[in-house]
Amino acid sequence: MERQRETIELSKARQPAEIGPARLDRQEHSTGTLGKALEVLDLIAHAPKPLRFTDILHQLNQPRGTLHRQIANLIEEGLVELNPDHSYAPGIRLLNLAARAWSKNSFRSIAEPHVRALHEATGETVHLGQVTDIQVVYLDKFESIQTVRMHSQVGNASPLYCTGIGKAMLALLPEDELDARVKRIEFNRHTQSTLYTAELLLSELDEIRRTGISHDREEHEPGIRCVAAGIGSFQSGTIAGISVTAPAFRIDEEMLVAWEKLVVKAARAIEADMKSKLGPRHQE
Amino acid sequence: MERQRETIELSKARQPAEIGPARLDRQEHSTGTLGKALEVLDLIAHAPKPLRFTDILHQLNQPRGTLHRQIANLIEEGLVELNPDHSYAPGIRLLNLAARAWSKNSFRSIAEPHVRALHEATGETVHLGQVTDIQVVYLDKFESIQTVRMHSQVGNASPLYCTGIGKAMLALLPEDELDARVKRIEFNRHTQSTLYTAELLLSELDEIRRTGISHDREEHEPGIRCVAAGIGSFQSGTIAGISVTAPAFRIDEEMLVAWEKLVVKAARAIEADMKSKLGPRHQE
DNA sequence: AAATGTCGTTCCATTATTTGGAACATAGTT
DNA sequence: AACTATGTTCCAAATAATGGAACGACATTT
Numbered sequence: 001m002e003r004q005r006e007t008i009e010l011s012k013a014r015q016p017a018e019i020g021p022a023r024l025d026r027q028e029h030s031t032g033t034l035g036k037a038l039e040v041l042d043l044i045a046h047a048p049k050p051l052r053f054t055d056i057l058h059q060l061n062q063p064r065g066t067l068h069r070q071i072a073n074l075i076e077e078g079l080v081e082l083n084p085d086h087s088y089a090p091g092i093r094l095l096n097l098a099a100r101a102w103s104k105n106s107f108r109s110i111a112e113p114h115v116r117a118l119h120e121a122t123g124e125t126v127h128l129g130q131v132t133d134i135q136v137v138y139l140d141k142f143e144s145i146q147t148v149r150m151h152s153q154v155g156n157a158s159p160l161y162c163t164g165i166g167k168a169m170l171a172l173l174p175e176d177e178l179d180a181r182v183k184r185i186e187f188n189r190h191t192q193s194t195l196y197t198a199e200l201l202l203s204e205l206d207e208i209r210r211t212g213i214s215h216d217r218e219e220h221e222p223g224i225r226c227v228a229a230g231i232g233s234f235q236s237g238t239i240a241g242i243s244v245t246a247p248a249f250r251i252d253e254e255m256l257v258a259w260e261k262l263v264v265k266a267a268r269a270i271e272a273d274m275k276s277k278l279g280p281r282h283q284e
Numbered sequence: 285m286e287r288q289r290e291t292i293e294l295s296k297a298r299q300p301a302e303i304g305p306a307r308l309d310r311q312e313h314s315t316g317t318l319g320k321a322l323e324v325l326d327l328i329a330h331a332p333k334p335l336r337f338t339d340i341l342h343q344l345n346q347p348r349g350t351l352h353r354q355i356a357n358l359i360e361e362g363l364v365e366l367n368p369d370h371s372y373a374p375g376i377r378l379l380n381l382a383a384r385a386w387s388k389n390s391f392r393s394i395a396e397p398h399v400r401a402l403h404e405a406t407g408e409t410v411h412l413g414q415v416t417d418i419q420v421v422y423l424d425k426f427e428s429i430q431t432v433r434m435h436s437q438v439g440n441a442s443p444l445y446c447t448g449i450g451k452a453m454l455a456l457l458p459e460d461e462l463d464a465r466v467k468r469i470e471f472n473r474h475t476q477s478t479l480y481t482a483e484l485l486l487s488e489l490d491e492i493r494r495t496g497i498s499h500d501r502e503e504h505e506p507g508i509r510c511v512a513a514g515i516g517s518f519q520s521g522t523i524a525g526i527s528v529t530a531p532a533f534r535i536d537e538e539m540l541v542a543w544e545k546l547v548v549k550a551a552r553a554i555e556a557d558m559k560s561k562l563g564p565r566h567q568e
Numbered sequence: 569a570a571a572t573g574t575c576g577t578t579c580c581a582t583t584a585t586t587t588g589g590a591a592c593a594t595a596g597t598t
Numbered sequence: 599a600a601c602t603a604t605g606t607t608c609c610a611a612a613t614a615a616t617g618g619a620a621c622g623a624c625a626t627t628t
Contacts, residue, residue: 155383
């Protein structure tokens with residue numbers, strides 16, 4: 001589609017589909033217009049600082065007119081907002097949609113009592129997360145003390161390779177799937193103890209598979225440790241995890257062991273509930 | 285586009301744009317494919333119970349093939365998820381997008397310290413809301429006690445006519461804009477004291493404009509009262525509101541007066557902050 | 569077991585929408 | 599005033615979406 005205009009004079013008729021092999025390495029299904037619009041939205045949503053029109057233009061390499069209309073559509077739909085200084089921000093309609101997504105998420109609502117119970121049993125911060133490609137998205141969070149806002153994490157995404165939940169989820173993947181995803185991970189050494197190569201990660205995953213417990217030993221943020229367990233399986237279609245997080249100084253060996261047991265117990269309880277509440281409808 | 289197939293034999297060339305008058309009563313700008321996709325997403329997100337393919341088909345009155353591809357695209361993009369029982373739910377990618385929208389929302393972050401201060405001064409639940417067409421969307425919430433989940437309201441929408449914040453925001457609208465929106469309101473009598481006609485509402489808005497304070501006297505939910513004030517103006521482009529909510533039995537006259545003052549003070553403080561933090565960039 | 573109905577999926581010529589390039593507009597700078 | 603970077607509009611050409619029908623998979627009825 002790029003710079004080919006000069007050469008197509010001879011064959012203006014559209015090529016029939018069987019010529020196709022050129023698009024071997026493309027994504028499976030293009031989602032067409034929707035995908036392009038979301039590319040813009042994602043860029044706006046994930047930008048570290050507010051983007052102006054030209055910033056987006058340069059990052060996406062699209063014609064001005066096209067991008068302009070795409071953004072106009074996004075604004076019209078309330079997915080993007082135009083700031084007074086001509087920068088763009090994601091729109092509050094997203095909040096509304098997400099509120100529905102959150103309350104309707106059956107996995108989250110099934111897990112909720114167990115997440116709460118784990119929080120009450122440990123008194124520490126408990127996270128519930130779900131895998132999305134090569135990230136963990138936090139579905140829920142019970143904060144230890146209400147100093148930080150509860151929202152701080154729900155809906156946010158973190159890397160898989162340096163979080164307790166993330167590693168627990170990776171350990172649930174079958175080998176081929178795991179390899180495919182690990183290849184796409186971009187390792188960053190967040191702290192001294194971050195597992196910063198695929199090799200280190202894979203050998204840690206072996207350990208996690210054996211014990212059923214995953215640890216974050218200050219691998220993502222200095223001073224923060226966590227204990228996590230995976231939930232679900234690749235076959236079941238749900239791959240998630242639950243974790244207890246606390247400052248490193250507050251944790252001693254005895255508590256660690258206790259938490260491990262509680263976290264695993266919670267994970268198994270959630271799995272059991274899922275089977276009884278979702279399985280029947282699926283299998284009957 | 286409907287049943288015209290037989291008649292267009294003679295003019296296959298596309299009509300030039302100046303013929304346009306046929307589309308007089310259409311919406312301003314059609315957002316094309318994006319709008320259609322969001323129609324489906326909205327339906328799935330706002331349905332009281334999980335929808336299956338055919339449910340959506342009947343509600344949207346579209347050809348099967350078309351709808352099928354639209355949903356497939358939404359799923360491919362992670363905006364919709366397919367449950368094991370073949371029903372659809374909004375996807376967790378929405379959570380991720382919304383988390384960004386929330387943290388990047390400049391109005392919300394400017395207001396946050398004032399919302400928190402109001403919460404601490406009153407000890408009651410404080411809401412921050414923003415107008416969206418004929419609804420109020422809650423941007424933030426500080427709960428009185430942490431019994432209910434904090435998420436319960438953020439991102440959710442309520443009617444304008446029967447909530448304290450909603451009425452406060454309506455009172456900020458210029459007359460023509462107000463009329464246009466009130467016309468589209470569908471009044472429901474949630475409680476005995478709900479203002480259930482446009483007349484009742486408009487005369488209440490007069491009162492709110494005079495005093496600068498809006499009350500919800502158990503108009504939305506029995507036993508729940510609130511005191512609210514509007515923030516911003518139609519001209520400034522921000523129309524929002526802040527409120528203190530409490531069970532009716534807990535409120536006496538003295539507190540009510542105190543809250544009114546505090547709420548108005550918070551609203552004015554937020555407006556001042558907005559001017560100093562957003563205005564400059566805009567005007568300089 | 570066969571027949572019927574419902575539901576979800578696939579296909580493809582027709583039709584409508586998006587695209588891309590350029591021209592036009594509007595600040596902000598030298 | 600000229601220059602630059604930015605935002606907006608336009609339209610033929612390229613592309614994607616549509617709509618109808620046919621297909622397959624199940625479930626229910628005869």
